[in-house]
Amino acid sequence: MTASVDPFDSALDLLRRLNPRDTAANIERLCALAPTLQEDLLESVDVPLATRRCRQTGRDFLCCDYNRDGDSWRSPWSNEFEPPVEDGEGVVPSERVRRMEVRANEAFDVYRELYFEGGVSSVYFWDVDDGFAGCVLLKKSVPTATAAGGMKSSGSWDSIHVFEAADRARTAHYKLTSTVILNLGGQADALGNMDLSGNMVRQVEQDMPITDDDASHVVNVGKMVEDMELKMRNLLQEVYFGKAKDVVGDLRSIAPLSETSRDRATHREMIESMGGR
Known part of the structure:
Protein backbone atom coordinates (compact mmCIF):
# COMPACT_ATOMS: atom_id res chain seq x y z
CA MET A 1 0.00 0.00 0.00
CA PRO A 83 -6.70 49.58 -6.17
CA PRO A 84 -9.20 50.19 -3.32
CA VAL A 85 -10.50 46.99 -1.72
CA GLU A 86 -14.08 46.00 -2.42
CA ASP A 87 -15.50 46.53 1.08
CA GLY A 88 -13.77 49.89 1.41
CA GLU A 89 -11.59 48.73 4.32
CA GLY A 90 -8.38 46.80 4.49
CA VAL A 91 -6.10 45.56 7.22
CA VAL A 92 -3.91 48.48 8.29
CA PRO A 93 -1.56 48.80 11.30
CA SER A 94 -2.55 50.54 14.51
CA GLU A 95 -1.66 54.20 15.00
CA ARG A 96 1.47 53.40 17.04
CA VAL A 97 2.73 50.78 14.60
CA ARG A 98 1.94 53.02 11.63
CA ARG A 99 4.13 55.80 13.10
CA MET A 100 7.03 53.34 13.31
CA GLU A 101 6.30 52.18 9.77
CA VAL A 102 6.55 55.74 8.45
CA ARG A 103 9.90 56.25 10.22
CA ALA A 104 11.20 52.95 8.91
CA ASN A 105 10.26 53.79 5.33
CA GLU A 106 12.08 57.12 5.60
CA ALA A 107 15.17 55.43 7.06
CA PHE A 108 15.36 52.62 4.53
CA ASP A 109 14.75 55.01 1.66
CA VAL A 110 18.05 56.66 2.65
CA TYR A 111 19.69 53.24 3.10
CA ARG A 112 18.53 52.20 -0.38
CA GLU A 113 19.99 55.29 -2.01
CA LEU A 114 23.33 54.94 -0.19
CA TYR A 115 23.85 51.20 -0.73
CA PHE A 116 22.00 50.51 -4.00
CA GLU A 117 22.18 53.93 -5.71
CA GLY A 118 18.67 53.44 -7.05
CA GLY A 119 16.01 50.77 -6.88
CA VAL A 120 12.86 50.68 -4.75
CA SER A 121 12.34 50.07 -1.02
CA SER A 122 9.20 49.45 1.03
CA VAL A 123 8.63 48.67 4.72
CA TYR A 124 5.42 47.22 6.15
CA PHE A 125 4.54 46.78 9.83
CA TRP A 126 1.57 45.02 11.41
CA ASP A 127 0.31 44.27 14.91
CA VAL A 128 0.78 40.93 16.69
CA ASP A 129 -0.26 39.79 20.16
CA ASP A 130 2.97 40.45 22.08
CA GLY A 131 4.45 43.24 19.98
CA PHE A 132 4.62 43.88 16.27
CA ALA A 133 6.09 42.40 13.12
CA GLY A 134 7.13 43.69 9.75
CA CYS A 135 9.05 43.21 6.54
CA VAL A 136 11.70 45.26 4.78
CA LEU A 137 11.76 44.94 0.99
CA LEU A 138 14.54 46.11 -1.33
CA LYS A 139 14.77 45.73 -5.09
CA LYS A 140 17.36 46.83 -7.64
CA SER A 141 17.14 45.87 -11.30
CA VAL A 142 19.67 46.52 -14.05
CA PRO A 143 18.12 46.66 -17.52
CA THR A 144 19.69 44.81 -20.39
CA ALA A 145 22.85 46.60 -21.50
CA THR A 146 25.34 45.85 -24.26
CA ALA A 147 29.00 45.84 -23.25
CA ALA A 148 32.18 45.66 -25.29
CA GLY A 149 32.28 42.61 -27.52
CA GLY A 150 28.51 42.53 -27.97
CA MET A 151 27.81 40.90 -24.59
CA LYS A 152 24.29 41.73 -23.34
CA SER A 153 23.91 41.53 -19.57
CA SER A 154 21.08 42.08 -17.08
CA GLY A 155 20.46 41.43 -13.41
CA SER A 156 18.23 41.97 -10.40
CA TRP A 157 18.58 41.85 -6.61
CA ASP A 158 15.54 41.27 -4.39
CA SER A 159 15.90 41.10 -0.62
CA ILE A 160 13.02 40.25 1.73
CA HIS A 161 13.58 40.69 5.47
CA VAL A 162 10.72 39.50 7.70
CA PHE A 163 10.99 40.08 11.44
CA GLU A 164 9.07 39.73 14.68
CA ALA A 165 9.63 42.02 17.68
CA ALA A 166 8.53 40.93 21.16
CA ASP A 167 8.56 43.69 23.78
CA ARG A 168 10.21 42.93 27.11
CA ALA A 169 11.40 44.97 30.07
CA ARG A 170 13.92 47.49 28.64
CA THR A 171 14.74 45.08 25.80
CA ALA A 172 13.06 43.55 22.78
CA HIS A 173 13.59 40.14 21.22
CA TYR A 174 13.92 40.22 17.44
CA LYS A 175 13.71 37.26 15.09
CA LEU A 176 14.79 38.05 11.54
CA THR A 177 14.42 35.84 8.45
CA SER A 178 16.17 37.21 5.38
CA THR A 179 15.89 36.03 1.77
CA VAL A 180 17.96 37.27 -1.15
CA ILE A 181 16.89 36.44 -4.71
CA LEU A 182 19.59 37.08 -7.30
CA ASN A 183 19.22 36.85 -11.06
CA LEU A 184 22.12 37.46 -13.44
CA GLY A 185 22.12 36.87 -17.18
CA GLY A 186 24.37 37.36 -20.15
CA GLN A 187 24.07 36.74 -23.86
CA ALA A 188 26.53 36.92 -26.74
CA ASP A 189 26.54 35.46 -30.23
CA ALA A 190 29.98 33.91 -29.76
CA LEU A 191 29.45 32.52 -26.26
CA GLY A 192 25.70 31.83 -26.08
CA ASN A 193 23.52 32.40 -23.02
CA MET A 194 24.56 32.46 -19.37
CA ASP A 195 22.07 32.31 -16.50
CA LEU A 196 23.07 32.48 -12.84
CA SER A 197 20.01 32.57 -10.57
CA GLY A 198 19.11 31.42 -7.10
CA ASN A 199 18.11 32.45 -3.61
CA MET A 200 19.58 32.33 -0.12
CA VAL A 201 17.79 32.28 3.24
CA ARG A 202 19.33 33.09 6.62
CA GLN A 203 17.88 33.56 10.12
CA VAL A 204 19.07 35.33 13.26
CA GLU A 205 17.63 36.09 16.70
CA GLN A 206 18.86 38.87 18.96
CA ASP A 207 17.93 40.79 22.12
CA MET A 208 18.51 44.53 21.84
CA PRO A 209 17.88 47.43 24.26
CA ILE A 210 14.98 49.80 23.75
CA THR A 211 13.98 53.14 25.24
CA ASP A 212 10.60 54.65 25.88
CA ASP A 213 10.66 56.01 22.35
CA ASP A 214 9.48 53.56 19.67
CA ALA A 215 12.13 54.97 17.34
CA SER A 216 14.62 52.61 19.00
CA HIS A 217 12.76 49.71 17.34
CA VAL A 218 13.40 51.25 13.94
CA VAL A 219 17.09 51.68 14.76
CA ASN A 220 17.43 48.09 15.99
CA VAL A 221 15.70 46.61 12.96
CA GLY A 222 17.82 48.79 10.68
CA LYS A 223 21.05 47.53 12.25
CA MET A 224 19.99 43.89 11.97
CA VAL A 225 18.94 44.24 8.32
CA GLU A 226 22.13 46.11 7.40
CA ASP A 227 24.35 43.49 9.07
CA MET A 228 22.44 40.61 7.49
CA GLU A 229 22.57 42.12 3.99
CA LEU A 230 26.33 42.66 4.30
CA LYS A 231 26.91 39.06 5.43
CA MET A 232 24.75 37.59 2.68
CA ARG A 233 26.36 39.76 0.02
CA ASN A 234 29.85 38.68 1.10
CA LEU A 235 28.75 35.06 1.19
CA LEU A 236 27.36 35.29 -2.32
CA GLN A 237 30.52 36.94 -3.59
CA GLU A 238 33.04 34.66 -1.88
CA VAL A 239 31.32 31.28 -1.95
CA TYR A 240 28.78 31.16 -4.75
CA PHE A 241 30.52 33.38 -7.30
CA GLY A 242 33.87 31.88 -6.35
CA LYS A 243 32.53 28.38 -7.00
CA ALA A 244 30.99 29.43 -10.29
CA LYS A 245 34.33 30.92 -11.34
CA ASP A 246 36.12 27.67 -10.50
CA VAL A 247 33.63 25.64 -12.52
CA VAL A 248 33.98 27.94 -15.54
CA GLY A 249 37.75 27.83 -15.17
CA ASP A 250 37.71 24.02 -15.26
CA LEU A 251 35.49 24.03 -18.35
CA ARG A 252 37.31 26.68 -20.34
CA SER A 253 40.92 27.84 -20.02
CA ILE A 254 41.82 31.46 -20.71
CA ALA A 255 45.31 30.58 -21.92
CA PRO A 256 45.75 29.35 -25.53
CA LEU A 257 45.77 25.58 -26.02
CA SER A 258 49.35 25.62 -27.40
CA GLU A 259 50.62 27.41 -24.28
CA THR A 260 48.79 25.00 -22.00
CA SER A 261 50.23 21.98 -23.87
CA ARG A 262 53.74 23.44 -23.67
CA ASP A 263 53.43 23.94 -19.90
CA ARG A 264 52.19 20.38 -19.44
CA ALA A 265 55.09 19.01 -21.50
CA THR A 266 57.62 21.00 -19.44
CA HIS A 267 56.03 19.76 -16.24
CA ARG A 268 56.16 16.15 -17.47
CA GLU A 269 59.86 16.48 -18.41
CA MET A 270 60.70 17.80 -14.95
CA ILE A 271 58.92 14.88 -13.28
CA GLU A 272 60.68 12.35 -15.50
CA SER A 273 64.10 13.92 -14.89
CA MET A 274 63.55 13.86 -11.14
CA GLY A 275 62.51 10.20 -11.29
CA GLY A 276 65.67 9.22 -13.17
CA ARG A 277 68.01 10.48 -10.46
Whole structure:
Protein backbone atom coordinates (compact mmCIF):
# COMPACT_ATOMS: atom_id res chain seq x y z
CA MET A 1 0.00 0.00 0.00
CA THR A 2 1.53 3.31 -1.09
CA ALA A 3 1.36 6.40 1.10
CA SER A 4 -0.66 9.34 -0.17
CA VAL A 5 1.35 12.20 -1.70
CA ASP A 6 0.76 15.72 -0.41
CA PRO A 7 0.10 18.01 -3.42
CA PHE A 8 1.67 20.98 -1.62
CA ASP A 9 4.92 19.08 -0.95
CA SER A 10 4.95 17.91 -4.56
CA ALA A 11 4.54 21.50 -5.78
CA LEU A 12 7.44 22.70 -3.59
CA ASP A 13 9.62 19.82 -4.77
CA LEU A 14 8.84 20.69 -8.39
CA LEU A 15 9.71 24.37 -7.86
CA ARG A 16 13.07 23.41 -6.33
CA ARG A 17 13.95 21.47 -9.51
CA LEU A 18 13.03 24.23 -11.96
CA ASN A 19 15.01 27.31 -12.93
CA PRO A 20 14.82 29.86 -10.06
CA ARG A 21 14.59 32.63 -12.63
CA ASP A 22 11.12 31.39 -13.64
CA THR A 23 9.72 30.87 -10.13
CA ALA A 24 6.99 33.52 -10.43
CA ALA A 25 5.73 32.14 -13.75
CA ASN A 26 5.88 28.57 -12.48
CA ILE A 27 3.81 29.48 -9.40
CA GLU A 28 1.15 30.96 -11.66
CA ARG A 29 1.05 27.74 -13.66
CA LEU A 30 0.78 25.62 -10.50
CA CYS A 31 -2.02 27.82 -9.16
CA ALA A 32 -3.87 27.39 -12.45
CA LEU A 33 -3.50 23.61 -12.17
CA ALA A 34 -4.36 23.45 -8.44
CA PRO A 35 -6.21 26.60 -7.28
CA THR A 36 -6.52 25.21 -3.73
CA LEU A 37 -2.74 25.56 -3.32
CA GLN A 38 -2.62 29.27 -4.24
CA GLU A 39 -2.64 30.76 -0.73
CA ASP A 40 -0.10 28.26 0.64
CA LEU A 41 2.26 28.73 -2.31
CA LEU A 42 2.12 32.54 -2.16
CA GLU A 43 2.85 32.46 1.58
CA SER A 44 5.65 29.88 1.42
CA VAL A 45 7.60 30.65 -1.76
CA ASP A 46 9.56 33.87 -2.22
CA VAL A 47 9.48 35.37 -5.71
CA PRO A 48 11.04 38.52 -7.20
CA LEU A 49 9.16 41.56 -5.99
CA ALA A 50 6.68 43.39 -8.20
CA THR A 51 6.50 47.20 -8.33
CA ARG A 52 3.39 49.40 -8.35
CA ARG A 53 2.84 53.16 -8.39
CA CYS A 54 1.08 54.94 -5.51
CA ARG A 55 -1.62 57.14 -7.03
CA GLN A 56 -1.62 59.65 -4.16
CA THR A 57 2.11 60.28 -3.89
CA GLY A 58 3.31 59.15 -7.31
CA ARG A 59 6.03 57.01 -5.68
CA ASP A 60 6.78 53.38 -6.46
CA PHE A 61 6.31 50.68 -3.84
CA LEU A 62 6.90 46.94 -3.67
CA CYS A 63 4.24 44.26 -3.49
CA CYS A 64 4.38 41.14 -1.35
CA ASP A 65 2.03 38.89 0.58
CA TYR A 66 2.34 41.11 3.68
CA ASN A 67 0.70 44.18 2.12
CA ARG A 68 -1.81 42.26 -0.01
CA ASP A 69 -5.55 42.11 0.49
CA GLY A 70 -7.07 40.06 -2.32
CA ASP A 71 -5.96 41.72 -5.54
CA SER A 72 -5.03 45.01 -3.84
CA TRP A 73 -1.78 46.15 -2.24
CA ARG A 74 -1.29 48.73 0.50
CA SER A 75 1.07 51.60 -0.27
CA PRO A 76 3.52 52.40 2.55
CA TRP A 77 3.49 56.06 1.50
CA SER A 78 -0.27 56.73 1.65
CA ASN A 79 -1.40 53.76 3.81
CA GLU A 80 -4.14 53.09 1.25
CA PHE A 81 -4.77 50.10 -1.00
CA GLU A 82 -4.14 50.19 -4.74
CA PRO A 83 -6.70 49.58 -6.17
CA PRO A 84 -9.20 50.19 -3.32
CA VAL A 85 -10.50 46.99 -1.72
CA GLU A 86 -14.08 46.00 -2.42
CA ASP A 87 -15.50 46.53 1.08
CA GLY A 88 -13.77 49.89 1.41
CA GLU A 89 -11.59 48.73 4.32
CA GLY A 90 -8.38 46.80 4.49
CA VAL A 91 -6.10 45.56 7.22
CA VAL A 92 -3.91 48.48 8.29
CA PRO A 93 -1.56 48.80 11.30
CA SER A 94 -2.55 50.54 14.51
CA GLU A 95 -1.66 54.20 15.00
CA ARG A 96 1.47 53.40 17.04
CA VAL A 97 2.73 50.78 14.60
CA ARG A 98 1.94 53.02 11.63
CA ARG A 99 4.13 55.80 13.10
CA MET A 100 7.03 53.34 13.31
CA GLU A 101 6.30 52.18 9.77
CA VAL A 102 6.55 55.74 8.45
CA ARG A 103 9.90 56.25 10.22
CA ALA A 104 11.20 52.95 8.91
CA ASN A 105 10.26 53.79 5.33
CA GLU A 106 12.08 57.12 5.60
CA ALA A 107 15.17 55.43 7.06
CA PHE A 108 15.36 52.62 4.53
CA ASP A 109 14.75 55.01 1.66
CA VAL A 110 18.05 56.66 2.65
CA TYR A 111 19.69 53.24 3.10
CA ARG A 112 18.53 52.20 -0.38
CA GLU A 113 19.99 55.29 -2.01
CA LEU A 114 23.33 54.94 -0.19
CA TYR A 115 23.85 51.20 -0.73
CA PHE A 116 22.00 50.51 -4.00
CA GLU A 117 22.18 53.93 -5.71
CA GLY A 118 18.67 53.44 -7.05
CA GLY A 119 16.01 50.77 -6.88
CA VAL A 120 12.86 50.68 -4.75
CA SER A 121 12.34 50.07 -1.02
CA SER A 122 9.20 49.45 1.03
CA VAL A 123 8.63 48.67 4.72
CA TYR A 124 5.42 47.22 6.15
CA PHE A 125 4.54 46.78 9.83
CA TRP A 126 1.57 45.02 11.41
CA ASP A 127 0.31 44.27 14.91
CA VAL A 128 0.78 40.93 16.69
CA ASP A 129 -0.26 39.79 20.16
CA ASP A 130 2.97 40.45 22.08
CA GLY A 131 4.45 43.24 19.98
CA PHE A 132 4.62 43.88 16.27
CA ALA A 133 6.09 42.40 13.12
CA GLY A 134 7.13 43.69 9.75
CA CYS A 135 9.05 43.21 6.54
CA VAL A 136 11.70 45.26 4.78
CA LEU A 137 11.76 44.94 0.99
CA LEU A 138 14.54 46.11 -1.33
CA LYS A 139 14.77 45.73 -5.09
CA LYS A 140 17.36 46.83 -7.64
CA SER A 141 17.14 45.87 -11.30
CA VAL A 142 19.67 46.52 -14.05
CA PRO A 143 18.12 46.66 -17.52
CA THR A 144 19.69 44.81 -20.39
CA ALA A 145 22.85 46.60 -21.50
CA THR A 146 25.34 45.85 -24.26
CA ALA A 147 29.00 45.84 -23.25
CA ALA A 148 32.18 45.66 -25.29
CA GLY A 149 32.28 42.61 -27.52
CA GLY A 150 28.51 42.53 -27.97
CA MET A 151 27.81 40.90 -24.59
CA LYS A 152 24.29 41.73 -23.34
CA SER A 153 23.91 41.53 -19.57
CA SER A 154 21.08 42.08 -17.08
CA GLY A 155 20.46 41.43 -13.41
CA SER A 156 18.23 41.97 -10.40
CA TRP A 157 18.58 41.85 -6.61
CA ASP A 158 15.54 41.27 -4.39
CA SER A 159 15.90 41.10 -0.62
CA ILE A 160 13.02 40.25 1.73
CA HIS A 161 13.58 40.69 5.47
CA VAL A 162 10.72 39.50 7.70
CA PHE A 163 10.99 40.08 11.44
CA GLU A 164 9.07 39.73 14.68
CA ALA A 165 9.63 42.02 17.68
CA ALA A 166 8.53 40.93 21.16
CA ASP A 167 8.56 43.69 23.78
CA ARG A 168 10.21 42.93 27.11
CA ALA A 169 11.40 44.97 30.07
CA ARG A 170 13.92 47.49 28.64
CA THR A 171 14.74 45.08 25.80
CA ALA A 172 13.06 43.55 22.78
CA HIS A 173 13.59 40.14 21.22
CA TYR A 174 13.92 40.22 17.44
CA LYS A 175 13.71 37.26 15.09
CA LEU A 176 14.79 38.05 11.54
CA THR A 177 14.42 35.84 8.45
CA SER A 178 16.17 37.21 5.38
CA THR A 179 15.89 36.03 1.77
CA VAL A 180 17.96 37.27 -1.15
CA ILE A 181 16.89 36.44 -4.71
CA LEU A 182 19.59 37.08 -7.30
CA ASN A 183 19.22 36.85 -11.06
CA LEU A 184 22.12 37.46 -13.44
CA GLY A 185 22.12 36.87 -17.18
CA GLY A 186 24.37 37.36 -20.15
CA GLN A 187 24.07 36.74 -23.86
CA ALA A 188 26.53 36.92 -26.74
CA ASP A 189 26.54 35.46 -30.23
CA ALA A 190 29.98 33.91 -29.76
CA LEU A 191 29.45 32.52 -26.26
CA GLY A 192 25.70 31.83 -26.08
CA ASN A 193 23.52 32.40 -23.02
CA MET A 194 24.56 32.46 -19.37
CA ASP A 195 22.07 32.31 -16.50
CA LEU A 196 23.07 32.48 -12.84
CA SER A 197 20.01 32.57 -10.57
CA GLY A 198 19.11 31.42 -7.10
CA ASN A 199 18.11 32.45 -3.61
CA MET A 200 19.58 32.33 -0.12
CA VAL A 201 17.79 32.28 3.24
CA ARG A 202 19.33 33.09 6.62
CA GLN A 203 17.88 33.56 10.12
CA VAL A 204 19.07 35.33 13.26
CA GLU A 205 17.63 36.09 16.70
CA GLN A 206 18.86 38.87 18.96
CA ASP A 207 17.93 40.79 22.12
CA MET A 208 18.51 44.53 21.84
CA PRO A 209 17.88 47.43 24.26
CA ILE A 210 14.98 49.80 23.75
CA THR A 211 13.98 53.14 25.24
CA ASP A 212 10.60 54.65 25.88
CA ASP A 213 10.66 56.01 22.35
CA ASP A 214 9.48 53.56 19.67
CA ALA A 215 12.13 54.97 17.34
CA SER A 216 14.62 52.61 19.00
CA HIS A 217 12.76 49.71 17.34
CA VAL A 218 13.40 51.25 13.94
CA VAL A 219 17.09 51.68 14.76
CA ASN A 220 17.43 48.09 15.99
CA VAL A 221 15.70 46.61 12.96
CA GLY A 222 17.82 48.79 10.68
CA LYS A 223 21.05 47.53 12.25
CA MET A 224 19.99 43.89 11.97
CA VAL A 225 18.94 44.24 8.32
CA GLU A 226 22.13 46.11 7.40
CA ASP A 227 24.35 43.49 9.07
CA MET A 228 22.44 40.61 7.49
CA GLU A 229 22.57 42.12 3.99
CA LEU A 230 26.33 42.66 4.30
CA LYS A 231 26.91 39.06 5.43
CA MET A 232 24.75 37.59 2.68
CA ARG A 233 26.36 39.76 0.02
CA ASN A 234 29.85 38.68 1.10
CA LEU A 235 28.75 35.06 1.19
CA LEU A 236 27.36 35.29 -2.32
CA GLN A 237 30.52 36.94 -3.59
CA GLU A 238 33.04 34.66 -1.88
CA VAL A 239 31.32 31.28 -1.95
CA TYR A 240 28.78 31.16 -4.75
CA PHE A 241 30.52 33.38 -7.30
CA GLY A 242 33.87 31.88 -6.35
CA LYS A 243 32.53 28.38 -7.00
CA ALA A 244 30.99 29.43 -10.29
CA LYS A 245 34.33 30.92 -11.34
CA ASP A 246 36.12 27.67 -10.50
CA VAL A 247 33.63 25.64 -12.52
CA VAL A 248 33.98 27.94 -15.54
CA GLY A 249 37.75 27.83 -15.17
CA ASP A 250 37.71 24.02 -15.26
CA LEU A 251 35.49 24.03 -18.35
CA ARG A 252 37.31 26.68 -20.34
CA SER A 253 40.92 27.84 -20.02
CA ILE A 254 41.82 31.46 -20.71
CA ALA A 255 45.31 30.58 -21.92
CA PRO A 256 45.75 29.35 -25.53
CA LEU A 257 45.77 25.58 -26.02
CA SER A 258 49.35 25.62 -27.40
CA GLU A 259 50.62 27.41 -24.28
CA THR A 260 48.79 25.00 -22.00
CA SER A 261 50.23 21.98 -23.87
CA ARG A 262 53.74 23.44 -23.67
CA ASP A 263 53.43 23.94 -19.90
CA ARG A 264 52.19 20.38 -19.44
CA ALA A 265 55.09 19.01 -21.50
CA THR A 266 57.62 21.00 -19.44
CA HIS A 267 56.03 19.76 -16.24
CA ARG A 268 56.16 16.15 -17.47
CA GLU A 269 59.86 16.48 -18.41
CA MET A 270 60.70 17.80 -14.95
CA ILE A 271 58.92 14.88 -13.28
CA GLU A 272 60.68 12.35 -15.50
CA SER A 273 64.10 13.92 -14.89
CA MET A 274 63.55 13.86 -11.14
CA GLY A 275 62.51 10.20 -11.29
CA GLY A 276 65.67 9.22 -13.17
CA ARG A 277 68.01 10.48 -10.46
